[in-house]
Amino acid sequence: MIEFQLQTLLEARHVVVFTGAGVSAESGIPTFRDALTGLWSRFDPAALATPEAFRKDPALVWGWYEWRRSKVLAASPNAAHLAIAELARRVPKLTVITQNVDDLHERAGSRDVIHLHGSLHAPRCFACTRPYAGSLDPLNEPEEGRSLEPPRCHRCNGKIRPGVVWFGESLPAQAWREAMAAAEDCDLLLSIGTSGLVQPAAQIPRMARARGATVVHVNLQPESVEGDNEFSLVGRAAEILPGLLGGGEKKYCE
Ligand code: APR
Secondary structure (H helix, E strand, C coil): CEEECHHHHHCCCEEEEEECCHHHHCCCCCCHHHCCCHHHCCCCHHHHCCHHHHHHCHHHHHHHHHHHHHHHHHCCCCHHHHHHHHHHCCCCEEEEEECCCCCHHHHHCCCCCEECCEEEEEEEECCCCCECCCCCCCCCCCCCCCCCCCCECCCCCCEEEEEECCCCCCCCHHHHHHHHHHHHHCCEEEEECCCCCCCCCCHHHHHHHHCCCEEEEEECCCCCCCCCCEEEEECCHHHHHHHHHCCCCEEECC
């Protein structure tokens, strides 16, 4: 049995916390692959999350993202988000890199979060790319499964789109540069609640490992790990992260 302890965490010079949908799951935010529940279940998420889908039926795509945004507005950061924000107060340097498009890390107190896949809270014009200047009415709860006509750009009258990265689109260049720099500089990386299926984001933990950082996976499923400085902590992020901060030793089989 090998133990990964809080001490290892607190001795780090620069910690990177790399998160996926699993860190928000316990706030009630469906992960991407189970986001289409109920009346949305008749759609394939990968088919909705594309520029082509928006061109073909902007109201359907906008309706789905507004439904997802309403879920985020109704949710609260969970103990994992709060533990990550607390950890930043206990180590010299901490960088949060997320694949999530919600703002739960920010609402838990994390700062300068790097959003590799954009954000539900940064809508912009599909035509001229200017950020949307209007306020999205958070009160008119989008009905599940219903289309919603997107608002129009105040400058060019183009249709407003979600500020997320769709399949087939490039990641925001600055976010990707910052994420790579942090992965290559850190000496410890926590990879929390991600399936590691989507590129290039999934390269971040590998970049850190290649530079000799310790990598710790936190997931419901065990991760295959190699060598002395890669670990797999199996369980719920909202239980494991507070446990680590509370000094709990996570015992596990390597
Ligand atoms: N605690 C820890 N891990 C969890 C929890 C939890 N409470 N709940 C789920 N998980 C794990 C699942 O086991 C899974 O490995 O979180 C992971 C979620 O995987 P995905 O749904 O594939 O989400 P993610 O890895 O973030 O997807 C990456 O792909 O779908 C696109 O753009 C989308 O940003 C997303 C990207």
